Amino acid sequence: MGFFDSLSRGLERSREALNQIFYFGGDVTEDFWEDLEDTLVMGDMGADIAMQVTDDLRDMAAKRNLTSARQLREALTDRLAETFVSSEFDPFDDTPSVVLFVGINGAGKTTTVGKIASAAAHEGKNVIIGSADTFRAAAIEQLDVWGKRAGVSVVKRDRGSDPASVCYDVLDEADKCGSELVLIDTAGRLHTSADLMRELAKVVNVTRKRAASAAAGPMPVRVVLVIDAATGQNGLNQALEFNEALGLDGIIMTKLDGTAKGGIAMAVASKLKLPIFRIGVGEQVEDLQRFDAHEFCRALVGNGDKE
Template sequence: MDYTIFAVAIFLIAVLVFGGVFLIRPRRPGVTDEKPTAEVKDEAAATGTAVAEPEEREAAGGVETAEPEAPPAAAPAAPELETPPPSAGRLVRLRARLARSQSVFGQGLLSLLAADKLDDDAWDEIEDTLITADVGVTSAAQIVDNLRTKVKVHGGRTPEEVRDMLRAELIAHIDPDMDRGVRTEPHGDRPAVVMIVGVNGTGKTTTTGKLARVLVGDGRSVVLGAADTFRAAAADQLETWGGRVGAPVIRKDEGADPASVAFDAVARGVDDHVDTVIVDTAGRLHTKTGLMDELGKVKRVVEKKSQVDEVLLVLDATTGQNGMRQARVFAEAVNITGIVLTKLDGTAKGGIIIQVQRELGVPVKLVGLGEGPDDLAPFDPETFVDAILSTD
């Protein structure tokens, strides 16, 4: 027997037995075949490979999972539009404010007429009071002559009789028969076009915004044209007014051609089938002929798209005779159809209503009686006179 072969066989069997023991030894609790996380990450950093987190490795070997979707971000809420009051009754609601501002004018006349003795000096004082209130020299003389005649005819002068006489005379000179409606109704497929003109400082842009509120309050749709391109703040101001009531504003860069802005505004009004387009023009100095010519150009360019229904001149009631000079120059440059008298609540010079209508033949259509957004009101002669003669 070859003992060498037998010894080799024994050796091989021993190697196989002991090697199997190490290969199939049981795992100790808590020990895995994976490398520690820190070690794996260090190795990944050295080799430039990506390391999956335990959750990702588990998902890779089983059911695929997805991150929960974040809820969509809520859209910002649109600003709530304001609902302005209608134009009807506005002047009546503002009557107390008007009475306070014009009491010096009205009550002064009443006290003079109710005096026991009305001699020439008293009548001269009445006439001076009228002139001081910007009624105008010619109108003041006519009012005094008519009152003197009525006093002689009626004889006795109770407070009620004096008030009735003065009321009738003032209403007659303001002329209640003048057409004071602002033409804002569309015609066919074309919107009504209203141009707002006037010098700087009269409240022109503010009047444009307030007029938009009046029309929206009456159920009209409006587009605003920011044709005052010489003052960027004017367009910004107009956008604030328009944004409150949902009226879009057409504007261009500062220094752009005002006529092109006005034309684009009217074109937008035609495309959107709106009722009224209001164009705010630059505050033109009445002494600058070139600027006045440009105002005429704006009107001509707009009329290529739609007729201009109203050209409203904004006058500051506190400027007195200077306001009259402005009115005359504007009337020569463009066909003024109506007057907007602003700041009437801060002056006792309401007589300018009589003077401007007499000299231009143009009615006062709107009056501004405060700084509030809804303080612009259609003008009514009887309500105005009753307010200034009120004893409440």
Template sequence: MGFFTKIKKLWGGETDEVQASARAATAQDTPQTGLEQPPDAATHAPQLDPLWKAGLESSLRGSRARISEWLGQLLSGLEAADEALWARLRFLFATLGAPEAEAETFVSEFKAWLAAMGMTKVEDFRSELRYRLILALDLEQEEEERGNVFQKLTRGLAKTRERLSAGLGALFGRTGELDAAFWDELEELFIMADVGAEATRKLLDNLRSRARSMGVTEAARFREVLSAELEELFPLPKKPKVTAPPEVVMMIGVNGVGKTTTIAKLAYRARLQGRKVLIAAGDTFRAAAIDQLKIWAGRVGAGIFAKAEGADPAAVAFEAVDHALKEGYDLVLLDTAGRLHTKVNLMEELRKIKRVLDKKHSGAPHKSVLVIDATTGQNALSQTKLFNEAVGVDEIVLTKLDGTAKGGVMVGVAISHKLPISFVGLGEKMEDLRPFVGEDFAKALLGQ
């Protein structure tokens, strides 16, 4: 069970109930706030300013979550992490109705992180605290946070959008109909944007069909056709069937795509959501892979299972799951070798790992996640095809989506392989691995 499971009801359709409770409590002229009553302030020094408490409570009773507003109130007047911050966090969580044990876990783990990073000043840890609150309170899809992620996504697609914008602008600015010349130019634009030749042909067929169904025959109206197609293009990740913990996720991909860092970021997200995570170092052929994962596991607060370099990867996977079962882990993230994808023996090795995992823990791996690099364009499409044919891919994580990325590869993956993109890497920080939203991608790509 993750942190603060009761909280989302405040903004998920039950807000009227919460506000009614608040009015009733006020009418009774008691110290209650209308939200859940926090513990006695005397329990946690220092005493909190009644005006500050009233301001935060008022904000929390709003019709939607406002993470920046709450963070501003939490940190107002503070210069460093001290007892005043811990008291305010405890009050926030208690007011929201979070279980006290989970709230204390949040506070203690954040304290430990600050100590490990050597940070004390508010300006140094503001971003980290914001990210932790967003995950703990399950606010990533709230309007404000989606807007922040959208801005990063827009910057990440800058190069691809630049390639497309001039050409698309010229096409959409035409006064004529959707003739052969229009479709030829559109095909060239998609190929230049790294969508891929095969995917481009499929996309054009889809667009022709959609244009007919929408009754669009003129170039000037084609933008709405393209926008609608892109928004509906990306399938949603399926929730894996896990009959009993732990959930086992096999991470695959060639060397250099950012797989190790992605594993760390996924582990970090899961830890902040209250899960007990084990990282298994199954890439036993690369000299630094095991050491890197040990370092990352320590940083993100995850467990680590590793054997000596050169050990049988399938044995590592088997023993890691056995360890996870005995120690009560919720999630196992299994790293695997990433030698060149053209080597057949790598695929044979991955198939062996899958067989071994299923024998140890029925249904495992519950999903296989392929990590691809957005800057490699067509090579990423080739990797997706080979890994999917060899061992099956359930989800894609696209890394390095910065201003130099070839964002068209996302369209190519979705059309050619019908695989969901679950996360995109928008930067180097832990908080820069974010859920992928197809609608936002379409808007960012087309500059809407």
């Protein structure tokens, strides 16, 4: 299964409502525009984006004399792609790199770390994992499984250990092993808890200080927020709080295959002006994919064939 086919399969639920508008392909009437805007809002793109996209598409239809709903499908794909922010770097490709994974409980951080470690090791990168979620024994065990499967070392400490010290230790180990990619899993934090966010900020600061003195030279530290797409607009609130507290470098959006709220990816990227590095559309390692804005929107809107 190719990239687009896999992505299209994963976004099937999010695409269903748009297909009802475009597949049956009636005339572009006022009802069409109202239905389109309502559908975009219900897909959790947010009212502002939904209104702007609909207005822009309406203007385009008038200028180009587009009178069929099907004629506007490709135009919608292009316009939605414009809402995303491009990145000048990829923290998992452009090494050396230290990546701290943050987010609330249940977002999929630990699984995401394991998948990225596995893919990077398969590509020949020297990878090391840090298990800084010291509150949850299951997270440590889960990373152990991923590490053994991928042939990647996992640095861990006893449950309840200071997570900042784990980050320091993993960078010490990275120096010894010559690791070019350091992936650090952190404990889930409620974005509404100021105390927990301050503690996480300490973890980030300690990691940055230690990475600046890496044996092979300073290593950039990227803070990446993992969001469960099914949380919808609450995911946007999470992103805003984490970004304010930590200064995020980008987003990974997980579990897009289990929700009809694929539009939340646009809401987060547009509001925070942050790139999306990866998206998860399934359980397998290959289902965590590099994000391509146009391919994502094409899969979300559909290609016009009956599905």
